[in-house]
Amino acid sequence: MNIVLFGKPGAGKGTQAPLLAEQLGVPTLATGDVLRAAVREGTPLGLQAKAAMERGDLVPDEVILGIMKETLAKPAYSRGVILDGVVRTVPQAEGLDRLMRELGRRVDAVLCFDIDNEEIVQRLSGRLVCDKCQTPYSEGQPGDPCGKPGCEGRLMRRKDDEPEAIRRRLHVYEEQTAPVLDWYRSKGTRIAMVDAVGEVNAVTQRARAALEG
Numbered sequence: 001m002n003i004v005l006f007g008k009p010g011a012g013k014g015t016q017a018p019l020l021a022e023q024l025g026v027p028t029l030a031t032g033d034v035l036r037a038a039v040r041e042g043t044p045l046g047l048q049a050k051a052a053m054e055r056g057d058l059v060p061d062e063v064i065l066g067i068m069k070e071t072l073a074k075p076a077y078s079r080g081v082i083l084d085g086v087v088r089t090v091p092q093a094e095g096l097d098r099l100m101r102e103l104g105r106r107v108d109a110v111l112c113f114d115i116d117n118e119e120i121v122q123r124l125s126g127r128l129v130c131d132k133c134q135t136p137y138s139e140g141q142p143g144d145p146c147g148k149p150g151c152e153g154r155l156m157r158r159k160d161d162e163p164e165a166i167r168r169r170l171h172v173y174e175e176q177t178a179p180v181l182d183w184y185r186s187k188g189t190r191i192a193m194v195d196a197v198g199e200v201n202a203v204t205q206r207a208r209a210a211l212e213g
């Protein structure tokens with residue numbers, strides 16, 4: 001099963017992706033995590049992506065398509081994938097479509113997390129992320145060091161969770177990412193809408209129901 005998680009920054013894609021992956025038995029690919037690891041390690045990919053990410057802008061489509069091409073062909077991804085943070089532009093949707101066809105697969109559903117901007121700003125201004133495994137936490141949650149078994153990373157604030165970068169990311173979402181949903185509609189891909197507000201496990205259950213419905 002190949003599923004695209006879709007929604008505004010802070011909608012809960014990164015929280016839900018591993019939960020859904022575990023339940024559905026497929027791995028995740030989170031482009032934001034791949035890019036942040038590259039920035040930390042100072043690789044050429046990281047150097048290329050760093051400034052755009054800190055501003056809240058998108059990194060170039062060809063960079064994202066390169067990551068997807070390299071990852072999705074791996075045997076670990078042959079049974080399916082949960083894509084977290086891709087696709088964010090129409091050219092990325094077209095590129096993923098081509099790549100899936102080359103692999104004899106297709107996007108089975110777009111799972112769209114629905115949430116308003118006020119809740120987003122509240123969530124992102126209170127978010128802390130593990131510097132090792134990238135698990136997101138909300139301020140005030142127990143979890144420093146990271147509570148994930150065997151991790152023990154430290155919790156950090158992301159540079160793009162500063163107020164100006166949050167505003168920029170929401171603007172970029174409306175301008176460049178929201179149109180992707182219409183692109184998938186025009187291709188007849190199933191779009192499953194999920195109310196993203198509420199307790200985390202309740203959102204996971206709604207997401208499962210939306211995928212099955």
Ligand code: AP5
Pocket residue numbers: 007008009010011012013014015016031032033035052053054056057058059060064084085086087088092123124126127128136137138139160169196197198199200203
């Ligand atoms: P990325 O890391 O993908 O960031 P994003 O899409 O902006 O999404 P976020 O990680 O901010 O939010 P999320 O939806 O995962 O929410 P989360 O679960 O953390 O990308 C970062 C950057 O990389 C981009 O800006 C861009 O520069 C670049 N990039 C990445 N992919 C790209 C692409 N395809 N093309 C171009 N550029 C790309 O939750 C947020 C907070 O809410 C957390 O604190 C969490 O604990 C809390 N929370 C979650 N669920 C709930 C709930 N149900 N109730 C209460 N709180 C909750």
